[in-house]
Amino acid sequence: MRHWPPEQQIHNGKYIIEAILGGGGFGVTYRAQNLKESKAVAIKTLNANVQGKPNFREYQTKFVNEALSLAKCSHPHVVQVYEVFPETVENIELWCMVMELIDGTNLAEYLEDNGILSEAKALPIIQQVGSALSFVHKQGFTHLDVKPQNIMIRTPPSPPLVRGGVRENTPFSSSPLNKGGQGGAVLIDFGLARQVTAPGKLRTNSNSGAECYAPIELLEKRAELGAYTDVYSLAATLYVMLTGELPFPSQFRKQNIPLTPPKQHNSKISDRVNAAIVKGMELEPQNRPQSVQKWLDLLIPKPASPETTPMISAVGMDYINLRDLLAAGKWKEADEETKRVMLKVAGREKEGWLDKESIEKFPCEDLRTIDQLWVKYSKGRFGFSVQKRIYQSLGGTSSHDSEVWEKFCDQVGWRHGPGMWPLYKWLTFSEKEAPEAHLPVFFKVGSDYGGWGLGSNAFFSRVETCRL
Template structure:
C-alpha cells in the first residue's frame, strides 16, 4: 500500500483524500473530505509497508481495539471523536474527527512555556477527559502534550491517540504492553506486569503540566529510579506558585502510593476542584458566606463601566459576553435571559439540540460559567445569578441527586412555582410567566436553564458550580 496522494477517492467515493498528515508507530493518517457530510475528517489506517506479514493481523487487531476503546469514550468534548470503521483494499481504517489546531507541545514551544493560569485551564479540561475514561474502566497511558490538540478557534484542549489505552481493574495485577513515552510514563509503565490505576495517568498529567510551565521535558522515571532527582519546575520557571510546584512534584512521585490516587484528587491539589470526593447525600460544602441575597430589590443602577472593572468579556472559548453585560447593565432582564441561554448553548455547541444534557453541564468551562454568574450577580446587586440559585437550592436541602420534594420547594421559593393554598397543590408556572423585573424573588433569574435541562438540571449545575469554586 502506497501513501495516498491528494485527490485519491476511497470507500466508493465517499472520502476524497486531502493531504497526508503523518505517521506514528505502525499507523498513518490523512485528512479527507467526507463527500456525504461535506466536512473534513481524519482517516487513520495501518501502514502495511512497516509491518511484516506475520505481525500484520496482530497489529490490525490492536488497531481495531484502539478504535473500539475510543468509540466507547465518545461523546466527550475533550476527547477526539471516532465516527466509523471502514475497509480499504482489505485494510481497516478509522474515520475520526478533524481538529483544526496545533498540538500542545508545539503551542508550548512557540510560546516558550505557558502562564500558570492558561496551563491549568488545559490540564483541567484533559483531567475531565481522563475522569470520563477512568469511569469507563480504561487507562489512557499516553497523556503528553503531543497527544493534546487545541482547537484553533476556542483553544479547547482535546485528548487524542488511544493506541496505548487499556482496560484495567484497580488493585489487580495485570499484563500490559510496556510501550511508553519517556518523561511522561510512570515507573510502573516500564514493566509488562504489575498494578495499574488512575494514578498511572495522574503521573502523565502532572508531567504534562511540568512541560507546559517549564518548556522542558520531565526527567524520565527510569533515570530517576537510579537516584537522579527530578528538578522542581520552579527551578526552570520561578513564576510558578508554591502550590502548583508542590502539586506537580506530588503527582510525579515515583511510588504510586504517594501520588494522588485519582485525577480528581490531583485536580483538587491544583485548586481546580473544591473536594475530590463528592458526597451526593449532602449539599456541597462550599462557603457562601460572601454571597448576600437582598430581601428587597436595590435601586442603585449598575453601569457597563462599573461591571467592566471586574469582569472580562472574551473567554478562552472564544465567546464574547459584552452584549450580555450591556443588556444586564440596562436592566433588560428578558433579553439578558435569552442571551444567557444562547451563549450557554453556543459554549457547549448544542445550538442544534437546543438543550443542555448532564454531560455538557458537567463539563461546562468554569471560566465561562464564572463570567455569566458574575455579570448577573453584579448587575442585580446580588439578587440574581446561578450562585444565588445554588445557595437557595441547597437551603432547600438540594444535593447532587434530583429530589421532587426539594425541587418543588426550590421552585416555590424563587417564584417558578405557585405555593400551595388551602391544601391544594401549587402548579409550575410556564416560562411565559417569568417575572423579568428586579422585584422578582431572589434567584428568579436567570431562567435560561429552566427550559433547556429538565428538572434535574440544577442539581447538575450545583455540582459544576462547586467544581468551579462558585
C-alpha cells in the same frame, strides 16, 4: 503496504486521501475528504511498519477494540470518532478509524511559538484534558500517550463582523487558548496499540521526547496500567507547560536521579501547583493519586458548597449575612459585609484597616469561608483565590512589586488609567459587567482609597499560606 498516496479512494469511494498528517511508531494519520458530505476528516490506520510485524493481528485486534470503544465516547474534549471500517489492501484487512479534523494547533507547537504559559492559562487546559481523561477512564480504557503533541488547541471562530466591516476585538479573542467561542483543548491520538509493545520500548517520534511523559510502568510494560498511568503523563505535561523543560525520564529516575521540582525552573509557580505536579509524577504508581480527579483536586481544590461551608467559625464569626447577601446578588452590600467581618475577626474595627501582623495571623478557616462563599455565588468570577491566581500569573510574589500591583489593578478594573490610585467609586457591582476578580475589594479605606488590606504582597502571601 506503502502509505496511501494523495487521490487514493477508500471505503468504496466514500473517502479520498489528501495527505499524511503525521505518524508515530504504530499509526499513520491522513487528511481526507468525505466525498458524500463534502467534509474534511482525519483517518488513522496502523502504519506499514506494524503491518509487516509477525504479531500484526495482535496490534490490529487492539486497535479495533479500542477504536470501537472510542467511537462510543462523546465528550467536548475528546476527539470525535465518526466510524470504524475495514479496508482490504494487498490481501490484508486493514482497519481504519475516521475522526474529526480539528482546526487548530497542537500544544507542543503552541508552546514552541509562544513560550511557557502562566498558571492562569495552563490550568484551564489541564482541567479540560483531565475531564476528558476521567470520562474515558469511566468507559474502561486509558489513553497511554498523553503529551503536548496529542493535545490539540482549537482555534475559536473569528468575532462577527460589525458595522463598517470591521471585526469586533475583545481581549484574548484571537487566542486559541480562549475557552469562549468553542476554543479549548481536545485530547487526540490514543495509544491504541501501546500495550503490545515489547518491554522497555517506547516507539514514538524520537523528536517528541515522549519518554519524558511516560511513567515507569509504561516503559517497563508492567502488567497493571490504569488511571494513575495517565495521571503521571498529565502532570508531566503541565511540568513542561509551566517550565519549558522536559523532566527526567522515569527510567533514569529509577537510578536515583531525582525529579527536579518545576518551581526550581520557574519561581512563579505556586507552591500548591508545584506540589501537585511532583505528587502526580511519583515514580511508583501506588504513590500517585489513583484517579485524574483526585489529582485535579490537589491542583485546584474545589470550593466547598454552602452546605459544607461553616457559617459560624471557630472564632465565633457569623457568616450567614454574607452568604445571604451573596446569594441575592447584592454585591456592594456583600463587599461592605466582607470588610466588616474581616476587621472584626482581626480585632481591628477601631483602626479600620489590617496591618501586617493581623494579616499574617488572620485565621485560615475564616479567610477560606469568605473566599468559598464569594467563589460559589459568583460562579467562580470573584473571590480572594481568583485574585491570587491572577496576581501570581502577572509575576506577583511575596515581595512588593509596584509594577505588578499596577498591572493587577488594571486587569481587575480597580483603576482608570496609568498613575491613578484605585478608587472605590470606580467599582462595578455587577456580576456580568465587572471584570473577573473585581470583588471583593481589599484596598479601600472608608469611601476613597488606601489599603485596609495593607498591601497585595502581604495579603496574597496569607491567601497562599492558607492554600486558597
